[in-house]
Amino acid sequence: xxxxxERLAVNRNRVKRxxxxxxxxxxxDMAGLDLVMRLRCRASDRSSVQLAEEARRLMIQxxxxxx
Numbered sequence: 238x239x240x241x242x243e244r245l246a247v248n249r250n251r252v253k254r255x256x257x258x259x260x261x262x263x264x265x266d267m268a269g270l271d272l273v274m275r276l277r278c279r280a281s282d283r284s285s286v287q288l289a290e291e292a293r294r295l296m297i298q299x300x301x302x303x304x
Contacts, residue, residue, distance in 0.1 A: 242278065242279060243281060245281070248281040252280045255285050256292055258289065259289050259293055260292075263296050266296075267296065267299075270303075274292075
């Protein structure tokens, strides 16, 4: 996570924690894939629940593209 988008390390670490948690929950479905997550806008204004839901939705879309 770039400091240019999310300035505070606390916020960057929270985003990373949420993404790791979601990835671990879907890890068996993502076998054979390497994922790179990149922020395009600030995530500090979103709650952890909103971030997790958006990450889940994106991972589900990725699974559907693989099939």
